[in-house]
Amino acid sequence: MGLAILFGLFFLGLLAGAPVAFAVGLAAVATFLYEGLPLFVAFQRILSGISVFSLLAIPFFIFAGELMLHGGISTRLVRLASAAVGKVRGGLGIVNVTSSMLFGGISGSAVADTSALGSILVPVMKEKGYDADYAVNVTVTSSVAGVVIPPSHNMILYAVAAGGGISVTQLFIAGIVPGILMCLTLAVAAYLVAVKRGYQGETFPGWNVLVISLAAALPGLLTAVIIVGGVLSGVLTVTESGAFGAIYAIVVTALVYRELRWASFKAAVLQSVKTTALVMILVGCASAFSYLLALYNVPQLLTEVLMALSDNPIVIFLLLNLLLLGLGMIMDMAALILICTPIFLPVAMQFGMDPIQFGIIMMMNLGLGLCTPPVGACLFVGCVIGKIKIEQAVRTIWPFYLALFVALMLVTYVPAVSLSLPALFR
Incomplete structure (x- = not known):
C-alpha cells in the first residue's frame, strides 16, 4: 500500500501540473507519514542528498554553459564547422551535427545547444533552400550529444543517484566515444x-x-579542454575544473570575443541560479524518494518481474532501454536520472552490465526523450525557432531517431564502445 501511495501521489502531482521536485517531495513526505516514520528522517535524507561535494560542480558547469550561450562561441563554432565540412552534399546538415558535437562538449546542455545553434543555423538553412522540418530535425536530434559528451552535469546527477560509488571522471571519459x-x-x-x-x-x-x-573558435573550444583535461590529468577535481572552466568562460566571452555584455552576464547568472536551485531541490527530494524505494525493495521486485519475462541479458537490456525511452518521453531528464537510477541500475548490474556503461545508456535514452513529444524540450525549442508545428517535424524525424537508436544499440551490446577509453585512464 505504501508503494502505491508513493507512486500514486507522485503521478497525481505530475498530472496536477506541480513541478517535478514538489511532486517527488510531497509523495515522499506523505509516504513517510503513512508508514509512521519520523519526519525528521525524511528531512535528513533531503539534506544528505544535497550535501555531496561533487554536486558543487553543477552550478559551475551550468554557468559556463550559459556564458557560452550568450558570449559568441556558437557563431564561431558554426563558421569552423561550415569551413570544414560544408562542402559535403547537404553540407549545412553536416555542419549542424558537427557544431552540436563541438558546442555540446562546451555547454553540456542539449537545450542550450538547440537554442544557441538553432537560432543561427535553422534560418540560414531555410534561406539556402533546406526544408524547415529537415533543419529543425537535424538541430534537435544532434543536440542530444550534449548530454553525453563531457562535461555533462547530468552525469554528476547519475553518479550521486548511484550512491556516490561511481567516478564522475570515468563517466566523463566514457561519454566521449558514444557521443x-x-x-x-x-x-x-x-x-x-x-x-x-x-x-x-x-x-x-x-x-x-x-x-x-x-583560430577564432579555438579559445572557446579550450573551455572543454580545461574542464575535461583538468579532470583527466588528475590535476583538478571535477568541481575545481568546473570553477576554472567558468572563470575561463568569462575571460573568453568578455575579453577575447568581447561579446558578453552586462545585461547578458546578468541573464546568465540569473538563469544559472534558477537552474541550480531547481536541480538541488530535485536532488534532495529524490534522495528521500530513493530511500523509500530501497525500503520497499523496488529494484528487487523489478528484477523478479523482468526475470519472469526472460533471463536472457540481451532481452533484459532491450527492455530496460524501452522502459527508459518511454519514461524519457513523458518526464524531465534530471528527475528520471534521480528516480530511475536506484531502480534500474541494480537490475542492469545483476545481468552483468557495468554501472558506467549503464550511465551512458541512460543518458542516451533520456536524451532521446528531449526530442520526443509530449515533453521534448529540445523539440519544442527547435520548432519555435524553425516556425513549424511539432507534428510537421515529427512526421519526418524518424531517420534521425533511427540513427540515434543504432548508436544506442551499439553502446548497449558492445561494452567496449563506452568502456574501452575509461579503462585506459584507470
Missing part, C-alpha cells in the same frame, strides 16, 4: 536525407578561411 558515435550516425542520416531531397553542398572557402575559423 562521437551519435554524431557520426546522425551525420550519415543527414547526408542520406539530403541526397534524397536533392540538397547541395556549400563551396569550400579555402584553407585560409578554415585556419582563420579554427
Whole structure:
C-alpha cells in the first residue's frame, strides 16, 4: 500500500501540473507519514542528498554553459564547422551535427545547444533552400550529444543517484566515444536525407578561411579542454575544473570575443541560479524518494518481474532501454536520472552490465526523450525557432531517431564502445 501511495501521489502531482521536485517531495513526505516514520528522517535524507561535494560542480558547469550561450562561441563554432565540412552534399546538415558535437562538449546542455545553434543555423538553412522540418530535425536530434559528451552535469546527477560509488571522471571519459558515435550516425542520416531531397553542398572557402575559423573558435573550444583535461590529468577535481572552466568562460566571452555584455552576464547568472536551485531541490527530494524505494525493495521486485519475462541479458537490456525511452518521453531528464537510477541500475548490474556503461545508456535514452513529444524540450525549442508545428517535424524525424537508436544499440551490446577509453585512464 505504501508503494502505491508513493507512486500514486507522485503521478497525481505530475498530472496536477506541480513541478517535478514538489511532486517527488510531497509523495515522499506523505509516504513517510503513512508508514509512521519520523519526519525528521525524511528531512535528513533531503539534506544528505544535497550535501555531496561533487554536486558543487553543477552550478559551475551550468554557468559556463550559459556564458557560452550568450558570449559568441556558437557563431564561431558554426563558421569552423561550415569551413570544414560544408562542402559535403547537404553540407549545412553536416555542419549542424558537427557544431552540436563541438558546442555540446562546451555547454553540456542539449537545450542550450538547440537554442544557441538553432537560432543561427535553422534560418540560414531555410534561406539556402533546406526544408524547415529537415533543419529543425537535424538541430534537435544532434543536440542530444550534449548530454553525453563531457562535461555533462547530468552525469554528476547519475553518479550521486548511484550512491556516490561511481567516478564522475570515468563517466566523463566514457561519454566521449558514444557521443562521437551519435554524431557520426546522425551525420550519415543527414547526408542520406539530403541526397534524397536533392540538397547541395556549400563551396569550400579555402584553407585560409578554415585556419582563420579554427583560430577564432579555438579559445572557446579550450573551455572543454580545461574542464575535461583538468579532470583527466588528475590535476583538478571535477568541481575545481568546473570553477576554472567558468572563470575561463568569462575571460573568453568578455575579453577575447568581447561579446558578453552586462545585461547578458546578468541573464546568465540569473538563469544559472534558477537552474541550480531547481536541480538541488530535485536532488534532495529524490534522495528521500530513493530511500523509500530501497525500503520497499523496488529494484528487487523489478528484477523478479523482468526475470519472469526472460533471463536472457540481451532481452533484459532491450527492455530496460524501452522502459527508459518511454519514461524519457513523458518526464524531465534530471528527475528520471534521480528516480530511475536506484531502480534500474541494480537490475542492469545483476545481468552483468557495468554501472558506467549503464550511465551512458541512460543518458542516451533520456536524451532521446528531449526530442520526443509530449515533453521534448529540445523539440519544442527547435520548432519555435524553425516556425513549424511539432507534428510537421515529427512526421519526418524518424531517420534521425533511427540513427540515434543504432548508436544506442551499439553502446548497449558492445561494452567496449563506452568502456574501452575509461579503462585506459584507470
